[in-house]
Amino acid sequence: DPNRAAKTVETGVxxxxxxxxxxxxxxxxxxLLDQGxxxxxxxxxxxxxxxxxIQSNYRGMGSGIVVPGLGFMFQDRGExxxxxxxxxxxxxxxKRPFHTIIPGFVMKDGKPWxxxxxMGGDMQPQGHVQVLTNQIDFGLNVQEAGDASRWxxxxxxxxxxxxxxxGGYVEVESGIPYESVRELRKKGHDVRFxxxxxxxxxxxxxxxxxxxxxxxxxxxxxxxxMAAGY
Numbered sequence: 001d002p003n004r005a006a007k008t009v010e011t012g013v014x015x016x017x018x019x020x021x022x023x024x025x026x027x028x029x030x031x032l033l034d035q036g037x038x039x040x041x042x043x044x045x046x047x048x049x050x051x052x053x054i055q056s057n058y059r060g061m062g063s064g065i066v067v068p069g070l071g072f073m074f075q076d077r078g079e080x081x082x083x084x085x086x087x088x089x090x091x092x093x094x095k096r097p098f099h100t101i102i103p104g105f106v107m108k109d110g111k112p113w114x115x116x117x118x119m120g121g122d123m124q125p126q127g128h129v130q131v132l133t134n135q136i137d138f139g140l141n142v143q144e145a146g147d148a149s150r151w152x153x154x155x156x157x158x159x160x161x162x163x164x165x166x167g168g169y170v171e172v173e174s175g176i177p178y179e180s181v182r183e184l185r186k187k188g189h190d191v192r193f194x195x196x197x198x199x200x201x202x203x204x205x206x207x208x209x210x211x212x213x214x215x216x217x218x219x220x221x222x223x224x225x226m227a228a229g230y
Contacts, residue, residue: 038054038055038056038057038101038119038120038121039054039055039056039119040053040054040103040117040118040119040200040202041053041202042103042115042116042117042202042203042204043115043204044115044204044206044215048112048206048213050105050112050115050204050206051115052103052104052105052115052116052117053103054101054102054103054117054119055072055075056075056077056101056119057073057075057076058075058076058077058079059076059079061073062074062075062076063075063076063078064076075101077099077100077101078091080098080099081099100121100122100124100125101124102117102124102125102128103115103117104116104117104118104128106132111206112206113205113206114135114142114203114204114205114206115203115204116128116131116132116142116201116202116203116204116205117201117202117203118130118131118199118200118201119199119200119201119223120198120199120200122153123152123198123199124199126150126151126152126153126198126199127150127198127199127201130148130150130151131145131146131201131203132145134148135205141216141218142203142204142205142216142217142218143216143218143220145201145203145218146201146202146203146218146219146220147220147221148175149172149173149174149175149176150172150173150197150198150199151170151171151172151173151176151198152170152171152172152194152198152199153168153169153170153171154168154169154170154171155167155168155169167190168190169189169190169191169192170184170189170190170191170192171191171192171193171194171198172191172192172193172194173194173196173197173198174193174194174195181193197222198222199222200220200222200223200225201218201219201220201222202217202218202219202220202225202227203217203218204216204217204218204227205217205218215229217229
């Protein structure tokens with residue numbers, strides 16, 4: 001409501017506001033955020049608890065609803081749900097409508113094996129398949145699995161609201177061998193090269209060494225992020 005909303009927003013200061021008697025400290029000026037979409041994080045503790053979490057505003061400022069006292073905003077991926085009662089993705093109580101917010105978590109023999117995620121809209125499910133295939137089928141470690149070159153199906157994506165009409169096309173990162181691209185084209189795929197990267201991956205994997213649980217963290221260079229332990 002423009003009649004109730006604040007006309008201006010003043011930049012805040014840290015709780016311990018610097019004074020003239022503290023010449024070596026300067027007030028922090030937090031600039032206004034002009035962009036931002038999705039973040040993914042995972043964490044694990046010494047008792048074996050693991051968390052895989054993703055937060056995505058989706059469009060603009062998300063839902064516009066901020067949790068009082070906590071400062072984070074609820075996402076607005078509900079925009080992708082259908083109000084058509086005949087649609088498979090119709091919004092309904094107690095239902096998990098289909099969308100692309102996917103914090104990944106893998107169990108093995110009933111125990112946590114890996115908390116992981118790949119950010120990037122419709123790249124999330126595509127990226128999840130690739131990083132897991134890299135580890136399980138190709139034997140790459142948790143870092144190599146994210147560093148490896150990726151492909152991305154683009155063009156028509158029903159999960160993000162577009163209609164599937166012509167099958168779209170496949171974009172590949174520069175590290176994909178041209179021999180592979182040539183074989184895909186022979187099979188009829190529309191394959192295109194792109195210098196960009198697809199998705200942003202982070203993970204924590206559980207490994208057992210000498211009967212002890214060891215966490216192995218990974219964070220790749222397609223986005224900001226880091227793996228840290230303490």
